[in-house]
Amino acid sequence: MDLSYGAEAENYRSEVRAFVKREWQPGERRGSDLGAYIKNFRHRATNEGLLYRFVPKRYGGSEQPVDVVRAQVIREEFSRARAPMEVGGNGMAMLVPTLLERGTEAQRERFIRPTVEGDYVWGQGYSEPGTGSDLASVRTKGELIDGEWVINGQKIWTSQGGGANYMFALIRTEPQAKKHDGISYLLIDLDQPGVTRRPIRQMTGDAGFYEFFFDNAKTPADWIVGERGEGWKVSRTTLKHERASIGSAASLGAQFEKLVELAREVERDGRPAIQDPEIRQLLTRIEGWVMAHRCSSYRLFSLAAAQEEPGIVQLMMKLLLTETGHEIALAAQELIGDEALLEPPPSGHGKRGPSKWLDQIMGSLGNSIAGGTTNIHRGIIAERGLGLPRDLAMGGE
Amino acid sequence: MMRFHPTEEQLAIQDALRGTLADSFPKERLHELVDGDTDFDKPSWDALMALGLGGLALPEIWGGAGLGLLDLAMAIEVLGDGAAAGPILQHCLVALAIASSASEELKARWLPELASGGTVATVAWGGEWLPEKWTVKIEDGVLSGMVRYVPGANAAHLFLVGTAGGGLALCELEAGMRVSAQHSSDRSRRTATVTFKNAKAVELFEPGDPTVARLFDAALVLIAADALGGAQHCVDLSVAYAKEREQFGQPIGRFQALKHQLAGMALEVEPARAMMWYAAYAWDMQLAEASRAAAMAKAHIADRFVSVARAAVAAHGGIGYTWEYGLVIWFRRSMFDRAYLGSPAVHRARAADLAGW
Ligand SMILES: Cc1cc2nc3c(=O)[nH]c(=O)nc-3n(C[C@H](O)[C@H](O)[C@H](O)COP(=O)(O)OP(=O)(O)OC[C@H]3O[C@@H](n4cnc5c(N)ncnc54)[C@H](O)[C@@H]3O)c2cc1C
Numbered sequence: 001m002d003l004s005y006g007a008e009a010e011n012y013r014s015e016v017r018a019f020v021k022r023e024w025q026p027g028e029r030r031g032s033d034l035g036a037y038i039k040n041f042r043h044r045a046t047n048e049g050l051l052y053r054f055v056p057k058r059y060g061g062s063e064q065p066v067d068v069v070r071a072q073v074i075r076e077e078f079s080r081a082r083a084p085m086e087v088g089g090n091g092m093a094m095l096v097p098t099l100l101e102r103g104t105e106a107q108r109e110r111f112i113r114p115t116v117e118g119d120y121v122w123g124q125g126y127s128e129p130g131t132g133s134d135l136a137s138v139r140t141k142g143e144l145i146d147g148e149w150v151i152n153g154q155k156i157w158t159s160q161g162g163g164a165n166y167m168f169a170l171i172r173t174e175p176q177a178k179k180h181d182g183i184s185y186l187l188i189d190l191d192q193p194g195v196t197r198r199p200i201r202q203m204t205g206d207a208g209f210y211e212f213f214f215d216n217a218k219t220p221a222d223w224i225v226g227e228r229g230e231g232w233k234v235s236r237t238t239l240k241h242e243r244a245s246i247g248s249a250a251s252l253g254a255q256f257e258k259l260v261e262l263a264r265e266v267e268r269d270g271r272p273a274i275q276d277p278e279i280r281q282l283l284t285r286i287e288g289w290v291m292a293h294r295c296s297s298y299r300l301f302s303l304a305a306a307q308e309e310p311g312i313v314q315l316m317m318k319l320l321l322t323e324t325g326h327e328i329a330l331a332a333q334e335l336i337g338d339e340a341l342l343e344p345p346p347s348g349h350g351k352r353g354p355s356k357w358l359d360q361i362m363g364s365l366g367n368s369i370a371g372g373t374t375n376i377h378r379g380i381i382a383e384r385g386l387g388l389p390r391d392l393a394m395g396g397e
Numbered sequence: 398m399m400r401f402h403p404t405e406e407q408l409a410i411q412d413a414l415r416g417t418l419a420d421s422f423p424k425e426r427l428h429e430l431v432d433g434d435t436d437f438d439k440p441s442w443d444a445l446m447a448l449g450l451g452g453l454a455l456p457e458i459w460g461g462a463g464l465g466l467l468d469l470a471m472a473i474e475v476l477g478d479g480a481a482a483g484p485i486l487q488h489c490l491v492a493l494a495i496a497s498s499a500s501e502e503l504k505a506r507w508l509p510e511l512a513s514g515g516t517v518a519t520v521a522w523g524g525e526w527l528p529e530k531w532t533v534k535i536e537d538g539v540l541s542g543m544v545r546y547v548p549g550a551n552a553a554h555l556f557l558v559g560t561a562g563g564g565l566a567l568c569e570l571e572a573g574m575r576v577s578a579q580h581s582s583d584r585s586r587r588t589a590t591v592t593f594k595n596a597k598a599v600e601l602f603e604p605g606d607p608t609v610a611r612l613f614d615a616a617l618v619l620i621a622a623d624a625l626g627g628a629q630h631c632v633d634l635s636v637a638y639a640k641e642r643e644q645f646g647q648p649i650g651r652f653q654a655l656k657h658q659l660a661g662m663a664l665e666v667e668p669a670r671a672m673m674w675y676a677a678y679a680w681d682m683q684l685a686e687a688s689r690a691a692a693m694a695k696a697h698i699a700d701r702f703v704s705v706a707r708a709a710v711a712a713h714g715g716i717g718y719t720w721e722y723g724l725v726i727w728f729r730r731s732m733f734d735r736a737y738l739g740s741p742a743v744h745r746a747r748a749a750d751l752a753g754w
Contacts, residue, residue: 288697
């Protein structure tokens, strides 16, 4: 085995590093000035073949051959220089790959470029008040009337719902068809009279997600991805592109490093907590999971680079990440002690002491609900990974 | 070029070992051994050695295959899965120690013997596991002292003995040694107390020689590999049973509670696989982090083995609790892997020290 990227990749790294060093100089820019500078930087990086690599040139991407090693080198170098990568959010992560695989030419031309530019921000309209884990039970209704879709119903828990101007949504358009066959994947403009949005406060106190009410909201007849009734299948589409999985390992590693930092800062029995044997056991016990996760992400990365099947470990990464996140939360709670009694000031408002861990302590819970709950993921590991018989209650035979 | 999954060759070696072990060491033989009074199984020993296990990580000039610790660890993993009996891991470690020494004479004397398996060797580090705590004295080429928990001592002819201050000596079975079997919980790897009274020995490494620490790290990686294989066995056995056993008119594997238990077991084991690879890779590449990675892997994976062995019994019901079904063999092996070379807590404390915390 070999964890070095090889000479070709290291040459490439030098090129990328030189580019970033030359082109990313935000200086003292702030606000909209900085925004414009970032946009311009992204254009130059795209022209250089560094960003939007899986997006064809005609839609504003750089259309590079799939190369997970290069993609990783780029991520590392940008992150080193704290230079902005692609715009984040659901648009790039979910909608664009879906359009590339299943969209019409007109849809791609209409939606991909503004998404890449960051002008279209997308909400993911899957969950409803009556629909969560059982996603195919969506009830929000869409009827084709006089050449456009008329939508009635409600979506909920929409992340980034405050800034979103568009939504990709699962809508029931074929009420007569069987559960999974009656859903369509529709694109909806959120800035219209038929759509009302309301923020929902999360347990951290912030307005992190939104609910949307559709009251005769309209969307053009051809803003449907895939055929009528194919929405379920379309929503399962994921492109095999460069988003191999080192990113989440880096974030878990960073979280753990912060925990170690915390243990150095706070005291226990009159000395830094990190010198306490119990705390050392606690930290290294958690670190075992962090290491297993990191090494497994190397493994998945390597398999992706070799274009081989990822196997069962792929199904485990989310759960491993969130379960370890819980362990980190509990350890942080132990370390911050009485500070847990204090509410931290909102981010961006002055120095935040150890009580800022409250965000992670609660956020770790959100992670194990969003994107499929822990129970749902355990079911997937058991059925798809271990080949156990499907649950009768969930539609097995 | 970046690569962090096994090569075709590594998988082929694992397959060959799995096949050879299954043929030469059928389940009935394992049970016979466990119910008898020895853990040394000549047929499977010979078959595995004939396949090249003893020399896997030895240089080619000594009859080895010239591969690394990673390849050896992947081999040991297969043996952990199959509950191979006797001091195989220790034997390979003694060979590694001699190969790392400066003495061409000792290499010529022992390595071909160990590669072929003609001589059985084992490691005597027990009780006080960490090199700095070893107690046997060596003076003027003779050993005195006592070591507990020596695996395979009944079959071994050559002993790699940990000496006071963290040195290593090589000692052939002789009159100055007494081997007394201990009642061992893991009957596939039984231990003995070995007492040395003026036993002749050669000093292989002086106390403080950095090679000793490296060999100790290698031992940790190998025991982690054994634990990984054992843990995988517990998962596989439980999943297979859940597909076949019926209650309430359906396979028990359809019940969600059991499914989630099994998924939880797999979640402990599968991600640990790459962690074991990493620890072995770090050792082979002599990365600065190698020692720490070995300690972390031993602690984490031994804990996983204990945890899934317990969960496997629960997942089986009554049959899992019996002697006859055999899950108990892996259960007891998990207790061996956890304790042998120091508990997870010991190695986590070391890992914290090594991080400079
Ligand atoms: C921070 C956050 C962000 C989110 N962002 C979005 C978003 O942008 N867009 C969007 O559409 N949704 C979003 N969601 C919603 C999320 O996808 C759902 O909350 C999730 O799928 C669970 O659905 P539910 O809340 O209805 O819970 P339910 O499905 O009602 O589950 C409740 C409990 O029952 C368990 N359960 C349910 N079914 C089973 C079963 N078959 N077997 C065993 N246990 C079961 C669950 O595990 C859970 O413990 C977000 C949620 C959170 C917390």
